[in-house]
Amino acid sequence: MNAVSDLQRLIGADAVLAPADGLERYERGYRYGTGRALAVARPATTADVRAVVRYCYTHDVRIVPQGANTGLVAAGTPDPSGDQLILSLERLRAIEAVNAGDRTARVQAGTRLSALNQHLAANQLFFPIDLGADPSIGGMIASNTGGSRLLRYGDVQRNLLGLEVVLADADATVLSDMKALRKDNSGIDLKQLSVGSGGTFGIITAAQLEVHRLPAQTATALLVPACQAAIPQLLSRLEAEAGEFLAAFEGMSANAVEAAFLHNPRIRNPFGQGAVPAYTVLVELASVLGPDRIDLSEFLGERLGAYLEAEDPLITDGLLGRSEDLWAIRHSISDGVKSLGRIIAFDISVQRTQLPALRAELLRLVSETWPFLRVCDFGHCGDGGDHFNIVWPADAGTAYDSGAVEALRERVYDTVVKQFHGSFSAEHGVGPYNAGFYERYTSTEERAFAGKLKRLCDPKGILGNIQFG
């Protein structure tokens, strides 16, 4: 068997790249995961995806499906063996239909989020999952991304109306439910098996999405909570008072904000020279109604005034700003933190009212045990998510120690999962980066059941680089 030439005969010479072609951009993950691929297959149709799967099934070739390769848990990159075939969906990128009256979009899995949103804007529509990266839609489904506006629009699962998936069985069975119905309970909702499963249950080839009206106006502000305990109270107040307009409620630690400023010198510090609050909440209101109907900036400004002037104020400072300017801070954190040293990343979540207590406990844990580390966390206070990212500074005085890092990861995750009943992977999914923790925290019953499901979809275990179960 020569997989490259065999696959080239099946789906076309230009559709298969061999190691000699230079595969590094497929082999290296955005944050983790650098391996070596057997080859890269780039099918242009679902029929070609099936042909590749059938070949791999017959010849026991392992397949790693890959979208835009923006995943953060190494689920889309090969291991170092050189035995895994990357099945890239990048050529399946047609936006097949947009139905403005239904607010639905039918897309192939390799479609980039940015391309979809650019296309939808002509109809005043968008797919509202807001992320720093520019993933493929298939990848977003495989990791069920949430992002910054989950509070308002939900995650991918809540906006998924249909799916086409190719299983890794002998027939490369296609499960397809692309009717784009909002109400359909006429059988088992098989598409749910692919949501958030990191591409290990089947290869997602196309989807039907619910899309939303673009807002006509937004109002954005930075709020400095009086204390950590005030944050959930502030959220409840805004939900009660600003209600259906509330679109984002994001938290940023001082270290995270300072990293953003250092990285992106064009960002003005809205709090003035030098002063960065210990913690800042970014609030966004948005509406399809115009400001002639209700002026959201005026509304939000008035709310900030009330919170500041209360007898027992929930905030100590609050300022409205241009939406782009304030989001630029939030969106510069990730790269800013990256530039400070080596990152130890955590994508964790708890019940949202528990977030202040969790942060306090984790900050205490890190500063007591590894005082030279710099915690630069930021996250989604509205839904209990926190990107508890820690930097091992280049100037730490202590060389990076992977043993210490593993001990730290275990301590942090144990605190989140065992003490606070939270999740060790809120929105990045499970991949080789955190598969050990899947085993650590998932019940025997659940793992056994997931393993059986996996074998239904992929009897030989050739798909993906984690197996569940």
Added chain:
Amino acid sequence: MNAVSDLQRLIGADAVLAPADGLERYERGYRYGTGRALAVARPATTADVRAVVRYCYTHDVRIVPQGANTGLVAAGTPDPSGDQLILSLERLRAIEAVNAGDRTARVQAGTRLSALNQHLAANQLFFPIDLGADPSIGGMIASNTGGSRLLRYGDVQRNLLGLEVVLADADATVLSDMKALRKDNSGIDLKQLSVGSGGTFGIITAAQLEVHRLPAQTATALLVPACQAAIPQLLSRLEAEAGEFLAAFEGMSANAVEAAFLHNPRIRNPFGQGAVPAYTVLVELASVLGPDRIDLSEFLGERLGAYLEAEDPLITDGLLGRSEDLWAIRHSISDGVKSLGRIIAFDISVQRTQLPALRAELLRLVSETWPFLRVCDFGHCGDGGDHFNIVWPADAGTAYDSGAVEALRERVYDTVVKQFHGSFSAEHGVGPYNAGFYERYTSTEERAFAGKLKRLCDPKGILGNIQFG
């Protein structure tokens, strides 16, 4: 084996009812399904549910899980054999926790929707799935109910944060994910297997729900669309203009409205004496903001004026009314139609822009083939759902003919599914009433896969009265 005495020993004498105790209220479905039960087990704890399942597994006793027995496809009632044990969840009805800051509620599966909402109201919260019946939460999950406000709040699936399920395997395995996290992608989302599967994959015993703020105001109006094609346009206009306030967009045929008036003489005809429009749309706006901030009645009234006075008007009449009065019409339809004769019910859906064309085709089909039947349809124009209910009038002059009814059902469903790519069960799920159509319209691949899933959860096929696959 004497199942009654055996089960009484296991879970208590008062927890098991024998046929001599009178089981009719468990045996007779709300609309379809009258059978005979072996007995009714009423466990009060998850441990007792497991004990019942283990016994039934060992002794090959079939189990039909039942919530509030309000289902409409006979999935919760036994067959006529007298061999099936009803496992009623009615005693598992504790509202275990409400967390107002998180907007979550932890409930046992037998909790009634009305009881939950009464409890939540103290915190200005509610579970926003709006239905005519008063089902149990477990039953709502098993049939993934949608209801009248799906447009705004989504279906049960979109508001389900966690689930506890007992499988029908030898160990009565419990799959539990009750952490109530909004973001958690740390494994396979096993709870999705139970959503909408009619209780055949496992027995739902408890759930974590996302709940919502009660609106501070609503504004409700009846609109008479200028023609059927104007309905999707009206919906798009309202989504663009009333945006996040839009909570319901329901359609009612003249026959359905007249049936409501006949049934409930306290309802005033808001259109004046005798005149019932051919089709009426009920629109509701709702907000947690008070009228001092934005007056929704004024707003909606203004919109109606604009739609009426446009050069090519979308509506020919529009009137604001008291919310309770207008919803009373909508909510009296079901019983009103029932009192006209024997009902042939269809719970169908298509893409929402296709609804006018589907209705036209179905009305033509019925009036050409069975002119004596009376179509009294009403439904959810906002999400493409239609309760295309047909009455065989008591005074038809032709006796009810079940052969003709079966032929009609097939013609109607074929039109929906084959011609319009819709669903034969939008929100009522699959049960003995429509299991034949599940087989007719579900692909071989999907049925085979569903059958394999079913065997994972229920290896002996003892659970539920349809098998999928």
